[in-house]
Amino acid sequence: QSALTQPRSVSGSPGQSVTISCTGTNSDVGGYNYVSWYQQHPGKAPKLMIYDVSKRPSGVPDRFSGSKSGNTASLTISGLQAEDEADFYCCSYAGSYTPYVFGTGTKVTVL
Amino acid sequence: QLQLQESGPGLVKPSETLSLTCTVSGGSITSSSCYWGWIRQPPGKGLEWIGSIYYSGSTYYNPSLKSRVTISVDTSKNQFSLRLSSVTAADTAVYYCARRDVGFSSSWRGGGMDVWGQGTTVTVSS
Numbered sequence: 006q007s008a009l010t011q012p013r014s015v016s017g018s019p020g021q022s023v024t025i026s027c028t029g030t031n032s033d034v035g036g037y038n039y040v041s042w043y044q045q046h047p048g049k050a051p052k053l054m055i056y057d058v059s060k061r062p063s064g065v066p067d068r069f070s071g072s073k074s075g076n077t078a079s080l081t082i083s084g085l086q087a088e089d090e091a092d093f094y095c096c097s098y099a100g101s102y103t104p105y106v107f108g109t110g111t112k113v114t115v116l
Numbered sequence: 117q118l119q120l121q122e123s124g125p126g127l128v129k130p131s132e133t134l135s136l137t138c139t140v141s142g143g144s145i146t147s148s149s150c151y152w153g154w155i156r157q158p159p160g161k162g163l164e165w166i167g168s169i170y171y172s173g174s175t176y177y178n179p180s181l182k183s184r185v186t187i188s189v190d191t192s193k194n195q196f197s198l199r200l201s202s203v204t205a206a207d208t209a210v211y212y213c214a215r216r217d218v219g220f221s222s223s224w225r226g227g228g229m230d231v232w233g234q235g236t237t238v239t240v241s242s
Contacts, residue, residue: 006179008162039221041228043163050212050235051155051163056228057221094163098225104176107155110162 006103009034009095016114017085025111027078027095033106035076039098042071042080046091054093055080082113090115118143120213120233128207128240134200138213138233145194146171149219152196153229154187156209164209168216169196203240210235 010028017023027034027042034040040058043051053062055071058078068083078097082089095108124136138152145152153168167177169187177185186199200207212235218227 037225039223039226043229045163050232051229052232053228053230056230057226060220062228062230096163096165096229103179104168104225105165105178107163107165 006033006099006106009097009106009108011093011095011108011111013109014112014114016116017082018116019085019087021085022081022083023085023113024082025080025093025095025113027080027097027108029076029078029097029099029106031076033097033099033103034073034078034095036100037098038073040071040073040078041096042069043094043096044089044091045094051094085115087115089113118215118231120215120231122211122213122233122236124236124238126237126239128203128238129242130204130240131202134198134203134207134238134240136198136211136213136236136238137195138197140194140196140215145189145196146191149217149227151176151216151218151224151227152189153214153216154198155212155214155229156207157212157235158206158209166198166200166211205240208238208240210237 042055045051059071099106154166184201189196213233214229215231221227
């Protein structure tokens with residue numbers, strides 16, 4: 006099972022919106038609505054931002070939203086803020102043989 | 117507030133077995149909506165899911181590591197553990213334990229890893 010494909014980096018100015026893609030196959034992202042997204046600041050543990058494609062845990066700002074179309078899931082950050090600068094990883098359920106697979110990771114830079 | 121804490125040796129020799137324990141505090145490992153897992157991150161690289169366990173003992177492993185990995189649970193101590201055998205330098209990483217709560221999901225396969233330990237660095241070297 007290969008890692009899900011994410012762009013290495015995306016960037017935007019404060020207040021702008023950025024979207025991170027997470028591309029898999031119909032055996033993982035496309036086959037199930039169980040995609041989650043994690044934010045990781047340097048030297049810190051990851052933080053859950055989105056689960057089940059588009060649900061936000063309590064405490065996560067509504068600037069973060071998730072969606073899915075076919076084999077590609079997306080995380081959109083609206084109203085980009087300086088503190089959003091971090092690495093982001095997607096993760097998908099991928100079936101009973103390979104239960105979970107992470108994406109390659111995307112560095113978000115706030116210009 | 118639920119917290120997780122990893123513990124174990126920071127240095128392991130090649131070909132030996134890496135053993136880590138995750139202690140759960142502020143909540144019960146026998147919660148019916150929670151799965152307990154291990155994730156690792158090699159230096160400068162991305163996250164890799166290692167495997168997870170339910171309090172009943174049901175386990176789920178990454179097939180790329182399955183032949184070398186054992187995850188177990190000790191409900192009396194509110195702990196779960198990771199053993200990775202025959203380690204090489206490629207197993208050098210920060211190892212995280214995490215909780216996946218499916219309570220708000222439509223399926224046991226969903227939810228997200230919402231509580232993480234701080235991570236522990238394991239170096240494989242002679």
